[in-house]
Amino acid sequence: METRTCWQIQKAVVNALFLRELKTRFGSQKFGYFWAIMEPAAIIAVFWVMFGLSLRKTLPGIDYPMFLMTGMLPWQLFANITNRSMAAFEANRGLFNYRQVKPIDPLIARVFVEGLVYFTVFLLFMSLGKFLGFDAAIDDIFGLSLILAQLLFFSFSFGLLCAVIGTFSENYTKIIKIMLRPLFFSSGIFFTVATVPDKYKWLLLWNPILHFMELIRTYYFAAFQTQDASRIYTIFWTVGVSILALWLYSKLKNKIIAS
Amino acid sequence: MIRLEKVTKYFQTKTGRKYIMKDVCLDIPSGVNIGILGLNGAGKSTLLKMVGGIDFPNSGKIESDMNLSWPLSLTGGFQGSLTGKENAKLICRLYSKTDKDVKRALDFIFEFSELGDYFAMPVKTYSSGMRARLGFAMSLAFDFDCYLIDEILSVGDKKFKKKCMSAFNDLTVKRCIMLVSHNTKVLKKMCNAGIVLENGELNYFEDMDNAVKYYQSQL
Numbered sequence: 001m002e003t004r005t006c007w008q009i010q011k012a013v014v015n016a017l018f019l020r021e022l023k024t025r026f027g028s029q030k031f032g033y034f035w036a037i038m039e040p041a042a043i044i045a046v047f048w049v050m051f052g053l054s055l056r057k058t059l060p061g062i063d064y065p066m067f068l069m070t071g072m073l074p075w076q077l078f079a080n081i082t083n084r085s086m087a088a089f090e091a092n093r094g095l096f097n098y099r100q101v102k103p104i105d106p107l108i109a110r111v112f113v114e115g116l117v118y119f120t121v122f123l124l125f126m127s128l129g130k131f132l133g134f135d136a137a138i139d140d141i142f143g144l145s146l147i148l149a150q151l152l153f154f155s156f157s158f159g160l161l162c163a164v165i166g167t168f169s170e171n172y173t174k175i176i177k178i179m180l181r182p183l184f185f186s187s188g189i190f191f192t193v194a195t196v197p198d199k200y201k202w203l204l205l206w207n208p209i210l211h212f213m214e215l216i217r218t219y220y221f222a223a224f225q226t227q228d229a230s231r232i233y234t235i236f237w238t239v240g241v242s243i244l245a246l247w248l249y250s251k252l253k254n255k256i257i258a259s
Numbered sequence: 260m261i262r263l264e265k266v267t268k269y270f271q272t273k274t275g276r277k278y279i280m281k282d283v284c285l286d287i288p289s290g291v292n293i294g295i296l297g298l299n300g301a302g303k304s305t306l307l308k309m310v311g312g313i314d315f316p317n318s319g320k321i322e323s324d325m326n327l328s329w330p331l332s333l334t335g336g337f338q339g340s341l342t343g344k345e346n347a348k349l350i351c352r353l354y355s356k357t358d359k360d361v362k363r364a365l366d367f368i369f370e371f372s373e374l375g376d377y378f379a380m381p382v383k384t385y386s387s388g389m390r391a392r393l394g395f396a397m398s399l400a401f402d403f404d405c406y407l408i409d410e411i412l413s414v415g416d417k418k419f420k421k422k423c424m425s426a427f428n429d430l431t432v433k434r435c436i437m438l439v440s441h442n443t444k445v446l447k448k449m450c451n452a453g454i455v456l457e458n459g460e461l462n463y464f465e466d467m468d469n470a471v472k473y474y475q476s477q478l
Contacts, residue, residue: 004356012352012353012356013353015352016349016352016353017349019352020341020345020348020349023345024340024341092338093335094335094336094337094338094339095338095349096313096335097313097329097330097332097335097336098313098329098336098350098353099311099312099313099329100353101353254315257313257314257315258308258313258314258315
């Protein structure tokens, strides 16, 4: 057998896992693709009916369904990766029997799958919005791509951190699952920071996801400019979480394989 | 050649460290078929896994210039929810360079395993014999220098065992195997050198017969 370099091997592994992931996520249940679209669509519809009318005035120049879409899809990307990462090592244990498969590989493959799915859904929703007569134009497409790529990387790192710690502590997994609920309501999916009373602002602004949301909308909508979110803050979190996750992973990698 | 350099491996239990190997140094030359003997819990599977690179010594090094198979065992290596074919395809993709190689390996696995319609059923529905068939067929689909086999020959029906044996007899002409088994007859037939593991010691015998004699004297 010919020898391959580390990179060739990891590429082959991630590619094989990517193809399998696509199949298991969408192939086994015939409605897989349908749910990837319907889940965010249903939530957007519900909140549109609940808040749409009252918020119309506070967001001049932005159609509320588009506003919801730009919050809901990034949130689902983050929450899905986090949720799926937590059980990833356990779920792929059988694969660690093959020495070229490292525990991080299924996570990388999964991030590619999620990225691809939500990119497609995003385009679909944009077209749908345009078709329904909303203003779906992107103000700064380069800036938007960058911040979404950063969110994807942040989600991956956070997922890796959850996966590593989750392998050794079930309590941690439970805490993260409990935390995702309030995070859903405080990450600015339905509101902008500007509408929050000043005395609560500082508390909400600890949440890095909220910063991501504000920045995503700043790049998406010409009529919106964030007053409170900081790009530096998101970069700080992204770098911090990724270094911590990779450091812990490299320390515990062999234990995860052998356990 | 497989080289063990001052390898120490222990498991942490509630009453302290349980040593499987303590400062073991050993050179196993290429082309030698090795049988591994030992009582339950002596560390046979762990040794095989460490050689295969999916378990790690607490200290020391294990090196090899050979192209080793993954450790074939009845427990690991499959995703139960996926079908036999999907499992095989994934592994073929891990070990092949082109789609053509994947296809060829997949055809071979289907043929050799004789699973028929069960090939398209989830692996969790398989019996241990069927799992052994699949795992064995998968490993034979690739050209390894050395095959690491953990007890897999002991399950399965006579016909399959016979098939495996003849496949291995063909193989061992140019390749080698490392075999964990409790069946001393099979070990004597397949292997020319032996390892007996006991109480943290690794005893190497250049003749399998002597290894079996030593092992039986311990019982």
